[in-house]
Amino acid sequence: xxxxxxxxxxxxxxxxxxxxxxxxxxxxxxxxxxxxxxxxxxxxxxxxxxxxxxxxxxxxxxxxxxxxxxxxxxxxxxxxxxxxxxxxxxxxxxxxxxxxxxxxxxxxxxxxxxxxxxxxxxxxxxxxxxxxxxxxxxxxxxxxxxxxxxxxxxxxxxxxxxxxxx
Amino acid sequence: xxxxxxxxxxxxxxxxxxxxxxxxxxxxxxxxxxxxxxxxxxxxxxxxxxxxxxxxxxxxxxxxxxxxxxxxxxxxxxxxxxxxxxxxxxxxxxxxxxxxxxxxxxxxxxxxxxxxxxxxxxxxxxxxxxxxxxxxxxxxxxxxxxxxxxxxxxxxxxxxxxxxxxxxxxxxxxxxxxxxxxxxxxxxxxxxxxxxxxxxxxxxxxxxxxxxxxxxxxxxxxxxxxxxxxxxxxxxxxxxxxxxxxxxxxxxxxxxxxxxxxxxxxxxxxxxxxxxxxxxxx
Numbered sequence: 252x253x254x255x256x257x258x259x260x261x262x263x264x265x266x267x268x269x270x271x272x273x274x275x276x277x278x279x280x281x282x283x284x285x286x287x288x289x290x291x292x293x294x295x296x297x298x299x300x301x302x303x304x305x306x307x308x309x310x311x312x313x314x315x316x317x318x319x320x321x322x323x324x325x326x327x328x329x330x331x332x333x334x335x336x337x338x339x340x341x342x343x344x345x346x347x348x349x350x351x352x353x354x355x356x357x358x359x360x361x362x363x364x365x366x367x368x369x370x371x372x373x374x375x376x377x378x379x380x381x382x383x384x385x386x387x388x389x390x391x392x393x394x395x396x397x398x399x400x401x402x403x404x405x406x407x408x409x410x411x412x413x414x415x416x417x
Numbered sequence: 418x419x420x421x422x423x424x425x426x427x428x429x430x431x432x433x434x435x436x437x438x439x440x441x442x443x444x445x446x447x448x449x450x451x452x453x454x455x456x457x458x459x460x461x462x463x464x465x466x467x468x469x470x471x472x473x474x475x476x477x478x479x480x481x482x483x484x485x486x487x488x489x490x491x492x493x494x495x496x497x498x499x500x501x502x503x504x505x506x507x508x509x510x511x512x513x514x515x516x517x518x519x520x521x522x523x524x525x526x527x528x529x530x531x532x533x534x535x536x537x538x539x540x541x542x543x544x545x546x547x548x549x550x551x552x553x554x555x556x557x558x559x560x561x562x563x564x565x566x567x568x569x570x571x572x573x574x575x576x577x578x579x580x581x582x583x584x585x586x587x588x589x590x591x592x593x594x595x596x597x598x599x600x601x602x603x604x605x606x607x608x609x610x611x612x613x614x615x616x617x618x619x620x621x622x623x624x625x626x627x628x629x630x631x632x633x634x635x636x637x638x639x640x641x642x643x644x645x646x647x648x649x650x651x652x653x654x655x656x657x658x659x660x661x662x663x664x665x666x667x668x669x670x671x672x673x674x675x676x677x678x679x680x681x682x683x684x685x686x687x688x689x690x691x692x693x694x695x696x697x698x699x
Contacts, residue, residue, distance in 0.1 A: 258652065259686045277651025277659060298650065298686050299679055308683050315686045348645055349587055351663040354675050357649050357682070384581075385658040386651040404520020404656025 256281075256294045259315035263293030263327040267394040274388045275403075276344030278358035280317065280365060280381075281389045283341040284324060285396040286333035292391050295324040299357070300364035317364035335374070341398050341411055342379040343389045358382065378411050420569065421597055427565045428603070431511075433611045437462040438507045438554065442614065445500055445550040452496045453488070459503045460487040469502050477694035500550055501538075505531060505695050508557045511564065518567030518574070520656030524696070526564075529653030530557050531695050532685075536650075537643030539684050544671055546639055548616070555620040556640050562604030562621075569596050574656075581660050588657035589625050601625055626664050638667045646681060652692075 254262045256273035264271060273281045273296040285292035295314060302309030302316035313319040325335070342365065345358040353359065362381055369376065378398075380387065385402040392398075401407035440458045444450045460466050466487055473484045473494060484490040490499050513527040521529075537556035541549055563570075570577060573595045580591035592599040605622035613621075616636070623631040626641045641664075648659045668674070 258650065258689055275651040275654055277654055278649035279651055298682055304676065304679050305683050308687055312686055315683060344651075346649075346651070346659050348648055348659045348661055348663040349585075352665060355663065355665065355668065355678060357678065383658075384660040386654040402656075403525075403654060403658065404517075 256296045258296055259298050259312050259320075261293060261295040261314045261320060261324050261327070263291065263324065263331065264393050265289065265291045265331045269393045270390055271393065272388065272390040275386050276389065277346050277386045278344070278361060280342060280344040280361045281387070282321060282324060282365065283343070283389060283391050283398055284328055284333070285339045285341075285391060285398075286328065286337045287339065287396050288334070288337050289332040290393055290396070291328050291331040291333040292393050292396060293324055293328050294389065294391055295320045297321075297361070300360045317361060318368060321365065321368055338374075339396060339411075340369075340374060340376050340378075341389075342376050342381055343387050343400055345381040346383055346385060346387070349384060380410065424565060424569070424598065424603060425606075428607050428610060431565060431607060434511050434558065435462055435465060435507045437465055438504060439612055439614075441500060441503055441507075442550055442554060442617075446548065452491055455496055455500060456487045456491050459499070465503055465506045468506050469499070472502055472506075472694065472697075473499075475694055475697075477690060497549070501553060502695075504550065504554050504557060505534070508554075511561065512558070514564070516563060516567045516655070518569070518571035519563055521563075521567075521653070525653040525655060526560060527653070528692075528696055529647060529655075530560060532650065532652050532692055533557070533559070533643055533647040535688060535692055535695075536646045536681065536685050537640055539681050539688075540639045540643045540646070543677065543681060544635065544639060544673075546635060548636065551614065551617055552620070552636060552640060555617050555624070555636075556643050558608070559604060559621045559624040559640065559644065560600060561607050562600035562602065565607070566592065566596065566598070566600045566603050581657075587625075587662050588660040589627055599627070601627065625661050626667060627662075629664065629666065632664060632666050632670050635671060638671050641667055642671060642673065642678075646678065646685070650682065650685065 254271045256262045271294045279298045282295045297320045302319040309319045345362040347358040388401040390399040398411040399407045473490045515523045534557040541552050576595045577591040580586040589599045608618045623637045
């Protein structure tokens with residue numbers, strides 16, 4: 252069964268018959284986490300770096316922002332038995348429009364917000380496919396931890412297996 | 418036959434967007450029009466009326482009593498909402514197919530168009546721009562040129578991709594170089610053929626701001642910004658991806674800051690459910 256993660260959304264699963272997919276990451280970030288021992292994984296699809304720009308919206312839609320969505324993704328996986336030290340981390344998205352300078356570069360800002368949070372919490376990214384001008388669709392297989400990515404107009408490719416990543 | 422002449426022939430064969438769109442925009446833009454005049458324009462088109470009522474009565478709008486006529490819908494949801502729904506419904510058929518030349522699966526272009534129109538509405542509201550319906554509709558149909566150009570883009574995909582990946586061309590610049598015309602130019606020609614207003618034709622023609630001198634036109638800049646934000650959000654984006662140019666100058670013209678853009682994205686994030694409701698309009 253396929254669990255679909257919408258924009259500003261998150262799904263976590265420990266059901267081995269399931270795959271989790273998020274479509275069309277532009278400048279948004281798709282954060283994939285997976286613990287291969289307990290086979291718990293999830294994807295967060297966030298749109299913006301910091302919830303401080305609108306706390307009311309962040310309360311209503313916590314998965315819209317990096318700083319309110321990322322901790323929830325990890326905590327939901329922990330509740331299903333995942334352990335931080337075993338977690339495989341994959342990041343995709345953060346694309347940019349041509350000539351999009353640093354100030355207006357939402358993709359880069361989204362990625363930097365994640366890096367900042369990971370640095371503070373000693374979390375390492377094992378693989379990533381970030382930046383560029385393409386949009387990406389990412390799929391995680393709960394049974395195996397395999398991650399697949401697809402850019403529009405191209406075929407889906409396997410980019411990560413938990414044991415390659417770790 | 419040259420490829421340009423072939424394209425001209427192809428656009429003549431395109432099934433036009435229902436006439437109700439131009440009549441509706443004329444009615445909305447006319448200061449003398451009443452709500453009843455606008456409702457009358459819509460109910461003249463039975464297909465759009467039926468579909469619009471179905472959407473008005475879907476769970477998203479939460480009406481206590483079902484709307485049975487356009488007048489009911491206008492009374493319950495307001496004229497702006499009903500106009501928006503009628504405009505969206507009118508564009509659905511033309512834009513909802515599969516457009517493989519741009520790597521767009523079934524429904525992708527439609528999703529992008531509706532999202533882009535919704536974001537442009539947010540931009541227009543933020544900037545206090547008038548002509549809301551014209552801007553909304555321009556954003557909705559601005560990529561109509563892709564429908565005809567896609568076969569040619571598919572045939573020339575290797576050359577176009579090479580220019581974008583290796584020669585720092587934007588996708589639009591590559592289309593123009595390889596095919597002699599880009600999707601914005603072709604879209605404007607289609608809009609002219611369908612008798613859209615000169616204003617809309619101009620907005621469609623310049624929606625990527627390839628000609629920087631157009632940046633001083635706030636309406637063009639607003640649709641351009643709406644398109645940029647929509648690209649960043651990624652929904653329904655095709656193989657051309659985000660390979661278009663971002664112009665800081667447009668932000669200066671509009672007086673828009675990076676924080677403003679973040680706020681507009683957040684506003685759109687709160688409206689995703691509405692986009693879904695629109696996308697499922699029959």
